[in-house]
């Protein structure tokens with residue numbers, strides 16, 4: 001019996017998590033596992049009512065779950081940063097979800113802005129470190145509000161953080177790289193950095209990367225790309241990539257670029273993973289206030305997040321069945337992946353996926 005915490009959150013979060021849970025329920029019946037879901041109302045509304053974001057007591061409670069499914073965090077009436085830091089980043093940090101796993105995968109039938117690229121070319125995974133870098137909050141102001149104001153926000157990494165992220169990425173590349181999936185001759189892990197300018201941080205990453213690769217993962221090919229060049233190749237030659245690993249800030253930026261190449265925010269899912277603890281899965285698209293309550297938002301990213309959750313829990317068959325069902329729906333049913341243009345409502349899209357999972 002899996003204990004799943006559902007934080008539907010703000011905006012369209014509740015609409016998309018409802019569909020994800022619908023598909024989860026069908027998968028549980030079909031594949032014979034049991035789960036129990038518990039809803040938490042953390043988000044903008046609760047913050048405006050009570051001043052609470054994600055209290056420490058809630059973090060303690062969340063430790064008792066097997067996994068967390070998150071909808072979206074962000075509210076138009078709350079100043080930027082409060083909910084993001086107070087809920088999303090707090091959960092990632094306090095639960096030590098040190099990996100942010102973000103597949104960049106184009107599904108059949110989905111339009112990409114990249115010319116002459118299809119599902120065969122756009123098929124790689126970004127392993128984003130999820131606890132360090134500029135996200136630690138190290139820094140501050142001096143002389144704030146004066147003409148001589150100084151602001152510092154420092155990128156921070158220690159060897160332990162870098163090593164555990166690299167180890168996850170090497171293991172992942174060994175199990176899910178292109179060779180492992182029958183799509184290439186090698187499993188390849190590429191480090192994305194900026195060794196020509198960030199000569200401390202990415203020097204540490206690069207040394208740790210080659211040391212670990214050489215000593216412990218000699219069968220995995222190693223590549224290195226500067227982050228700026230990575231952006232270029234993500235557009236021009238995405239087929240070069242297999243598994244990419246990078247720091248928190250670069251990972252944040254390149255995965256938005258990746259998301260748009262895979263058909264947009266309606267489809268991009270990610271996992272905040274603590275391999276030894278409680279992980280949290282989310283559609284990476286945000287709360288989309290403009291579409292809230294209309295039943296027009298695309299729930300497939302949330303459904304894919306639920307599939308990633310099941311895979312991490314060890315329900316691999318169920319995860320694959322959901323992913324297959326999503327592919328079936330994108331290839332054969334939806335007119336477009338964009339909100340309001342799918343040709344179906346949010347809940348009808350959930351029904352289509354659930355039906356296909358049940359029918360397999």
Ligand code: IPM
Nearest residue numbers: 084085088089252253255284
């Ligand atoms: C993401 C988001 C978050 C991040 C924000 C909302 C704090 O952009 O999940 O990529 O920067 O990590």
Ligand code: MN
Nearest residue numbers: 252253255256
């Ligand atoms: Mn982001």
